Amino acid sequence: MSNQSMSTQKPSIRAKIQAMGGFLTNMVLPNIGAFIAWGILTALVIETGWWPNAHLAEMVGPTITYLLPLLLAYTGGRMVGGQRGAVMGSIGAIGLIIGSDIPMFLGAMIIGPLGGWIIKSFDKLIEDKIRAGFEMVVNNFSIGILGFFLLLLSYLFIGPVISAANEAVTVAIEALVATGFLPLLSLINEPAKVLFLNNVIDQGIYYPLGLQETLEVGKSIYFTVASNPGPGLGLLLAYTFFGNKTARRTAPGAIIIHFFGGIHELYFPYVLMKPLTIIGMIAGAMSGIATFQLFDAGLVAGPSPGSIFAYLALTPRGNFIGIILGVLVATVVSFIVTSIILKLDKNKDDDSDALTTSMEKSQTMKSEGKNLYQASTDAQTVNTQGVSKISFVCDAGAGSSALGATTFRKKLKGAGLEGIEVKHYRIEDAPKDSDIIVVHQNLLDRARLSFKDHDIITIENYIGDPKLEDLLNRLKG
Structure with missing residues (x-):
């Protein structure tokens, strides 16, 4: 199948949701430092x-009410409409902020891009x-007039x-x-999470709710419900002890980075390799949340990245x-359940390609269409002549793609x-003059929407x- 024929495929609903999640992430990610600063201030x-x-605590409310939503709206507007979009997004956001009595994070993530688009x-x-x-007059008054109506609408x-x-x-x-x-x-x-839809949930739901609750009680359990590193650690430990040859060899390195x-x-690839292990992840995550509830525990801000x-x-x-x-209970439960699943697995193939083969099989179990799977297979035949720029891309451009590029x-x-040149980017931000794009199969x-x-x-x-x-061998050749 040619690249041209693949480009005509209708993007899946999951791809569109992933793109939305990536967009939300890229509004939040550049401003994570400000969220953490507010979290530290609150905790102290x-x-x-x-x-x-009491004197320093006076900054807590205004910071979460004004600064953080404005940063989100400014960033979202800039992503869509450049600097003028950033100004429009901020104008719209202040209308939301003044007109409500809750922190307007979700509203800012809507009005910012809307202002940029307008x-x-x-x-x-x-x-x-x-x-x-007349350029300056038109430019200034266009933002002023349109911003005025957006302000009222907000x-x-x-x-x-x-x-x-x-x-x-x-x-x-x-x-x-x-x-x-x-x-x-x-x-x-x-x-x-395994389907790369976690950013939609985290940035769209849990983080705004968590920040709102933190303002009221000084912490929130919502920051922990999807970010707990314990279940993933338990899964990787199970593969380290009970996985097949390739998985046992690679899991310890993945543990450190995860x-x-x-x-x-x-x-994620280890879950995709044996989809039944998602039961261990769910059991571990549920036990972790139950433990957080039992001890009335929470965090003061969203942990990004989700490191211990x-x-x-x-x-x-x-x-x-x-x-x-x-974290510990989630790790233990995930490890026990995943270990049982791995031990009961009758397939003991130790071939070095077992990991890749199992992952490809698991793709069909995750409702990936036959045509999409065929497209991902054919896409591997690339021209390596005259390659000067390779771009590793991922959802947010700051996690797995950075690791792969490094x-x-x-x-090389x-x-x-x-x-x-080998660099990492968010999918939509990768340079259009890239010779080769490297991306996770999911x-x-x-x-394909962007390239x-x-x-x-x-x-x-x-x-x-x-x-x-x-790819390395072909570049060397």
Whole structure:
């Protein structure tokens, strides 16, 4: 199948959801430092903090009410409409903020891109129609006038609608918490993570709810329901002791990067290899949430990346026992259940390609269409002549793709091929002049949305994937 024929395939719903999640992530990710700064401030100076200080605590409310939503809206507007979009997004966001009595994170992630789109569409409409000498007047007044109407729209209509929706979601999840069934969220979270849909859940639902609850009580369990590194650690430990030859060899390295580096994508291929192990992930995650509930534990901000170091750094006073036990219990339960599944598996194939073969089989078990699977297979035949730029891409451009690019760059250097540029990007941000795009197989559909005519190599594992070794050998040849 040619690249051209693949480019005409209709993108799957999952790819579109992944793209939306990636967009949300890239609004949040550049501003994570500000969220962490607010979390540290909250953990230290509020009444139940490490060093309560009523004067400094006066900054907690305004920071979460004004600064953080404005940063999100500014970033979202800039992503869509450049600097003018950033200004429009911020104007719209202040209307939401003033018109509501809750932190407008979700609203900011909507109004920011909307403002960027409005001004971008207007600029395109009047392109080449402005008389010479009137450019500055038109540019300034267009933002002023359109911003005025967006400000009114946000204050009078969009803000109340989002507040009502937020209240409905909050009531539903609080009812789940009150009944003690919060661990059931793992039935959604864990499969979604393996399908690279975790950013939609985290940035779209849990983080806004968590920040709102933290403002009220100084911590939130919502930050832990999808980010606990314990289940992934338990799974990788089980593969280390009971996996087949290739899995046993690669799992220990994945443990270090997953648990300490916070890149959870490293364990996804191991779940895809044996889909039944998702039961261990769900059981581990549910037990972790139940433990957090039992000890009334929570974090003060979203741990990004989901490293144990981030967990401990964002744990407020009096919550360390609950947080550590929640991670530990999740690890133990996930390890036990996954180990049983691996031990009962009658397939003991130790061939070096077993990991890749099992992952390809598991793709059909995850409702990946036959045509998409065929496209991902044919996409491996790429032209390596004259390659000067290779781009590793992933959902957010800061986790698994960074790991893959760094590892492959070192291999190129060892082979004397330092003239080839290897960098990592968010899928939509990769340079259009890239010679080769490298992406995880589950993200191929989304990559095709942005790179219809590019050579794309899909991989299953960012550590020692056979297709990367093949690419290296062909570049050397």
